[in-house]
Amino acid sequence: MVKNNTATDAGTDIESEILAGLDFEPVPPTCDFQECEEVAKSKLVCGICSDGCELMCGSHTIFTALAKVKAPDERVVFDKTCGHTPFFSTCDIVSL
Numbered sequence: 721m722v723k724n725n726t727a728t729d730a731g732t733d734i735e736s737e738i739l740a741g742l743d744f745e746p747v748p749p750t751c752d753f754q755e756c757e758e759v760a761k762s763k764l765v766c767g768i769c770s771d772g773c774e775l776m777c778g779s780h781t782i783f784t785a786l787a788k789v790k791a792p793d794e795r796v797v798f799d800k801t802c803g804h805t806p807f808f809s810t811c812d813i814v815s816l
Contacts, residue, residue, distance in 0.1 A: 749816075751777035752800045760816060764796065767810025772802030776813075785813060 749760040758777030764784055766772030776784060787794060792809030 749775050751775055751780055753777070753780045756780065762813050762815050764798075765812040765814055766798050766802050766804050767806035767812070768804040769802050772798040772804055773814075774798055774800050775816075781813060784808065784811075788813075 750756070751758045751760050752774040753776065756777060758779065760775035761778045762776050762781045763773040764776055784796075787796075787808045788811070792807060794808050795805045796808050796811060798804050798806075
């Protein structure tokens with residue numbers, strides 16, 4: 721038995737036409753550091769839960785990488801995601 725999907729196919733065609741007619745650019749994610757609107761290049765992963773990830777621009781990625789080396793016992797606050805405050809040394813930096 722062949723199922724007729726005419727309504728679904730027509731709906732998909734209409735949605736495709738609407739989306740094709742829209743002229744929009746995806747908005748790139750921005751840095752999660754306070755008052756920074758630069759485009760995110762990496763994310764800092766929480767060293768406690770690994771679920772918390774906060775986005776960082778290039779400058780804040782460098783700052784964080786240096787902090788991991790020079791101040792490993794300093795804490796970082798994951799205020800946008802999980803709320804944990806792990807040591808810099810326990811967090812990972814992952815490129816986007």
